[in-house]
Amino acid sequence: MRRGEDSNSIMVVGGNGLLGSAMVSVISQETDWNVIVSTRTYLADKSGYERWDSGSRQEWKDKILTKRWKPDVIVNAAAMTNVDMCEVEREEAWKTNVDLVEIVAEMARKVNARLIQISTDYVFDGATGPYTETDRPRPVNYYGKTKLAAENACLSSGVDTTIIRTMWLYGTRVKEKRTFVDWVKESLSSDKEVSVVDDEIGNPTFTEDVAYATVKVIEKNIGGILNIAGPDRISRWDWAEKIRSEFELRGKGRMRKIGTKDLKRAATRPLNSGLVTTKAASLLEFKPMSVVKGLQMQRITEERETR
Numbered sequence: 001m002r003r004g005e006d007s008n009s010i011m012v013v014g015g016n017g018l019l020g021s022a023m024v025s026v027i028s029q030e031t032d033w034n035v036i037v038s039t040r041t042y043l044a045d046k047s048g049y050e051r052w053d054s055g056s057r058q059e060w061k062d063k064i065l066t067k068r069w070k071p072d073v074i075v076n077a078a079a080m081t082n083v084d085m086c087e088v089e090r091e092e093a094w095k096t097n098v099d100l101v102e103i104v105a106e107m108a109r110k111v112n113a114r115l116i117q118i119s120t121d122y123v124f125d126g127a128t129g130p131y132t133e134t135d136r137p138r139p140v141n142y143y144g145k146t147k148l149a150a151e152n153a154c155l156s157s158g159v160d161t162t163i164i165r166t167m168w169l170y171g172t173r174v175k176e177k178r179t180f181v182d183w184v185k186e187s188l189s190s191d192k193e194v195s196v197v198d199d200e201i202g203n204p205t206f207t208e209d210v211a212y213a214t215v216k217v218i219e220k221n222i223g224g225i226l227n228i229a230g231p232d233r234i235s236r237w238d239w240a241e242k243i244r245s246e247f248e249l250r251g252k253g254r255m256r257k258i259g260t261k262d263l264k265r266a267a268t269r270p271l272n273s274g275l276v277t278t279k280a281a282s283l284l285e286f287k288p289m290s291v292v293k294g295l296q297m298q299r300i301t302e303e304r305e306t307r
């Protein structure tokens with residue numbers, strides 16, 4: 001990592017989100033880097049919170065440009081992640097997923113920081129997964145289009161950039177954000193019926209694995225596009241079965257198997273998806289958690305927190 005004038009510092013944009021908060025926690029615990037957290041309303045570092053007027057992007061730029069906020073690395077984990085909402089509220093989706101990224105890249109260039117942009121398997125059409133880093137993107141929904149445009153904006157910005165593509169994130173719950181795991185677990189435990197598709201295939205990925213991989217990407221100075229995902233490529237239905245088993249929910253609620261066409265969702269999904277992670281395995285010695293182990297980690301963490 002490039003040394004800053006005072007200390008190494010890393011800014012996590014979207015640091016309150018599902019992945020962003022795992023990044024902040026892993027970086028704070030595993031490295032001695034100074035972590036600056038940027039959320040929609042706050043910029044904060046280890047010394048406390050500082051108010052940031054979310055309406056004023058200029059103020060955000062100014063703060064980064066001052067010596068105090070000058071990061072060596074900026075990780076952008078902020079995005080509008082509700083895929084169906086992106087399909088409908090296209091202007092807002094573009095503003096968050098592309099315009100904001102362009103501003104982040106501009107700031108990275110001005111302060112000579114490395115940029116790590118978090119992206120997704122949704123840049124692919126899901127016809128011939130799993131996908132490698134060199135496969136040709138062809139998004140089938142608006143969210144995927146915005147994320148591909150963001151990748152291109154970063155890669156053509158002249159900034160030292162890494163695109164980390166990941167998918168099907170889960171981990172300990174943050175605020176109101178519910179993952180697929182939370183949805184299945186909470187619905188079954190309150191004796192509800194869940195309809196789960198069996199024709200969407202991908203890799204469930206534990207958020208902390210992405211955070212650890214990001215630390216290694218920074219330490220090893222890896223650029224370009226890199227897939228980071230869990231080792232098991234399974235259907236949503238099989239994932240739900242594993243959730244039901246790990247959280248001991250057999251006999252609670254009901255699971256109904258359906259096909260994607262049965263759900264009238266605004267956005268088309270890439271069905272036969274998944275990410276090949278052999279590049280990360282060789283460059284980073286990336287050994288992500290199996291879905292069974294990840295679910296077990298989530299359960300143990302949640303049990304500890306509610307004690």
Ligand SMILES: NC(=O)c1ccc[n+]([C@@H]2O[C@H](COP(=O)([O-])OP(=O)(O)OC[C@H]3O[C@@H](n4cnc5c(N)ncnc54)[C@H](OP(=O)(O)O)[C@@H]3O)[C@@H](O)[C@H]2O)c1
Nearest residue numbers: 014016017018019039040078079081096120166167168169
């Ligand atoms: N979740 C997945 O399964 C998945 C899969 C593949 C890729 N990804 C990618 O991984 C990254 C993180 O996803 P996530 O699931 O952790 O997302 P998340 O929990 O929805 O968090 C996204 C964060 O983005 C921030 N944000 C949203 N709109 C914003 C705006 N207009 N201006 C500034 N900040 C804004 C929010 O900040 P505040 O908290 O301050 O409101 C939020 O904390 C994203 O790039 C996403 O595309 C996610």
